[in-house]
Amino acid sequence: MLQADGLGSWDTSLIGFLAKCIATGESGEREFDASAMPEGVQGLLRLAFAVEERSGARRTTTRKGLLVRLGEASLDAVDRMREGLAFLGSATLALGRFLVGRARYQGSELFLLIQDTGANAFAIVSLISFLVGMILAFVGAVQLSQFGAGIYVANLVGLAMAREMGAMMTAIIMAGRTGASFAAQLGTMRVNEEIDALSSMGIDPMEFLVVPRMIALMVMMPLLALYANFMGILGGMVVGVGMLDLGVFEYVEQTRRSVSLTQINIGIIKAVVFGVLVAVAGCLRGMQCGNSSQAVGMAATSAVVTSIVLIIVTDGLFAVVLNVLGL
Amino acid sequence: MNTAAEHIRVENLTMAYGDFVIQKDLDFVVRRGDVFIIMGGSGCGKSTLLKIMIGLKAPATGEVFYDGDPFWASGSEHQEERKREFGILFQSGALFSSMTLAENIGLPMQLYTEMSAAEIRENASLKLALVGLKGFEDYYPNEISGGMKKRAGLARALALDPEILFFDEPSAGLDPISSRLLDELILELRDALGKTIVVVTHELASIFTIADDCVFLDPDTRTMIAHGNPKTLRDESPNEKVRNFLLRGELEAQNQNRGHSE
Numbered sequence: 001m002l003q004a005d006g007l008g009s010w011d012t013s014l015i016g017f018l019a020k021c022i023a024t025g026e027s028g029e030r031e032f033d034a035s036a037m038p039e040g041v042q043g044l045l046r047l048a049f050a051v052e053e054r055s056g057a058r059r060t061t062t063r064k065g066l067l068v069r070l071g072e073a074s075l076d077a078v079d080r081m082r083e084g085l086a087f088l089g090s091a092t093l094a095l096g097r098f099l100v101g102r103a104r105y106q107g108s109e110l111f112l113l114i115q116d117t118g119a120n121a122f123a124i125v126s127l128i129s130f131l132v133g134m135i136l137a138f139v140g141a142v143q144l145s146q147f148g149a150g151i152y153v154a155n156l157v158g159l160a161m162a163r164e165m166g167a168m169m170t171a172i173i174m175a176g177r178t179g180a181s182f183a184a185q186l187g188t189m190r191v192n193e194e195i196d197a198l199s200s201m202g203i204d205p206m207e208f209l210v211v212p213r214m215i216a217l218m219v220m221m222p223l224l225a226l227y228a229n230f231m232g233i234l235g236g237m238v239v240g241v242g243m244l245d246l247g248v249f250e251y252v253e254q255t256r257r258s259v260s261l262t263q264i265n266i267g268i269i270k271a272v273v274f275g276v277l278v279a280v281a282g283c284l285r286g287m288q289c290g291n292s293s294q295a296v297g298m299a300a301t302s303a304v305v306t307s308i309v310l311i312i313v314t315d316g317l318f319a320v321v322l323n324v325l326g327l
Numbered sequence: 328m329n330t331a332a333e334h335i336r337v338e339n340l341t342m343a344y345g346d347f348v349i350q351k352d353l354d355f356v357v358r359r360g361d362v363f364i365i366m367g368g369s370g371c372g373k374s375t376l377l378k379i380m381i382g383l384k385a386p387a388t389g390e391v392f393y394d395g396d397p398f399w400a401s402g403s404e405h406q407e408e409r410k411r412e413f414g415i416l417f418q419s420g421a422l423f424s425s426m427t428l429a430e431n432i433g434l435p436m437q438l439y440t441e442m443s444a445a446e447i448r449e450n451a452s453l454k455l456a457l458v459g460l461k462g463f464e465d466y467y468p469n470e471i472s473g474g475m476k477k478r479a480g481l482a483r484a485l486a487l488d489p490e491i492l493f494f495d496e497p498s499a500g501l502d503p504i505s506s507r508l509l510d511e512l513i514l515e516l517r518d519a520l521g522k523t524i525v526v527v528t529h530e531l532a533s534i535f536t537i538a539d540d541c542v543f544l545d546p547d548t549r550t551m552i553a554h555g556n557p558k559t560l561r562d563e564s565p566n567e568k569v570r571n572f573l574l575r576g577e578l579e580a581q582n583q584n585r586g587h588s589e
Contacts, residue, residue, distance in 0.1 A: 200382065
């Protein structure tokens with residue numbers, strides 16, 4: 001018999017305690033009688049025991065062995081890889097349909113995307129590449145001026161920007177800026193059933209959403225990379241002129257002599273490829289997005305990580321291939 | 328309306344996510360011009376069944392026939408063509424947030440008809456007027472209320488004058504008045520335009536107002552346990568679970584009360 005004479009106020013923690021007593025009592029064959037409790041307490045206790053626990057509803061957490069977890073993780077990785085490849089395949093097909101003019105998309109949307117990925121990224125690309133050019137020049141200046149070869153800072157900055165850093169830094173900016181935004185946009189559209197709505201209208205989301213994003217980045221990335229080259233060389237020149245007392249004309253001439261068109265072309269080609277990678281990674285993560293707001297955040301994070309990994313790995317592949325080709 | 332011809336037939340349908348079977352052995356016919364309700368408790372697979380019927384998710388086994396033609400067994404081109412006869416209202420409206428209401432409604436017309444921009448605009452305005460949103464052409468979805476989004480979603484579903492309208496929980500998140508207005512709109516669409524309408528819902532008030540026919544999906548046995556007019560089912564179904572559902576759990580409550588008073 002449970003008694004609560006003189007009990008002034010109570011909250012649900014009392015119910016919790018009593019419910020536990022009764023439950024333990026049942027398994028230990030000892031009965032608790034709550035009939036002397038206040039009316040409200042009895043009502044809530046009745047509710048607590050009214051619906052039987054649904055069998056199998058409770059999650060049991062069993063610790064899995066290391067091998068099991070390892071196996072599951074690798075199977076997962078294989079699945080994800082397959083999904084990624086399938087996505088890449090259908091994106092390529094959709095891009096093909098776009099090129100022969102059979103894709104369904106909205107021109108105005110494409111224009112907005114180009115504006116967003118290109119023009120609106122101008123400021124950040126300017127700042128970052130200018131600073132990267134300056135940093136390269138600083139590092140070079142300290143070393144080269146020891147040998148009285150300060151003028152070669154122009155070669156260092158020019159080559160590094162044109163061949164590597166222009167495309168790479170732009171791509172990384174785009175991964176953080178545009179890739180994440182693509183993933184978040186498509187992820188939200190998935191959560192909001194907009195993608196279902198599109199496919200139920202017979203519109204392929206690949207053509208309508210993914211291809212315009214790929215095109216926007218493929219067009220704008222090389223332009224931005226070219227601009228980044230210019231800004232980087234400008235940054236290098238500021239250091240060269242300010243710190244090493246080189247003449248402006250001298251610096252420009254040295255850069256022109258050292259950077260061939262081939263080097264610039266290599267950078268441009270890389271920029272196009274990186275653009276595709278960022279767009280595909282962003283769209284893939286967006287389309288794979290789960291059904292919650294948390295999943296949208298995860299999609300954006302994962303898009304950035306995926307694109308940066310892909311960019312660096314691809315840049316490594318470029319280095320090997322170009323080396324073999326002797327370029 | 329019982330004499331009307333068959334429009335949609337679901338045969339031997341099993342739906343599953345991976346190995347997990349949600350519903351099996353579904354067999355029913357939706358007659359032309361009927362308002363057909365798919366109902367059942369939460370988590371019984373109502374929305375999944377709708378997804379299969381509108382071609383968003385493939386069934387594990389079984390087939391959906393439209394006018395006697397199998398949907399899933401046919402090629403993707405045929406499926407796309409068939410999908411154009413569907414108008415779908417999603418749970419949240421699923422309006423494209425980057426477009427205005429007029430653009431949302433105009434999109435399918437722009438893609439599938441030869442109409443000029445001005446004609447599309449005019450037609451979109453008409454569709455908006457039909458659902459009581461006259462004058463909201465240039466609003467973006469985030470500028471209007473939830474109920475208005477749903478109505479705008481309905482206007483988009485009507486854009487191509489579809490043969491069949493699908494509604495996924497039309498009254499979820501609506502106040503009683505808006506929900507009633509939507510029910511009236513559904514009935515009007517059926518009567519004036521002769522559409523076949525398939526509705527997923529568990530809103531009893533609207534079930535009894537609009538339904539001609541229904542199926543009841545049961546999450547425990549994982550199959551349909553009743554089929555027929557909901558009013559008849561409420562009064563005469565041999566299955567207590569179905570009657571209890573349609574009486575808002577009153578059977579169970581009565582039994583319990585009896586238990587207490589004894």
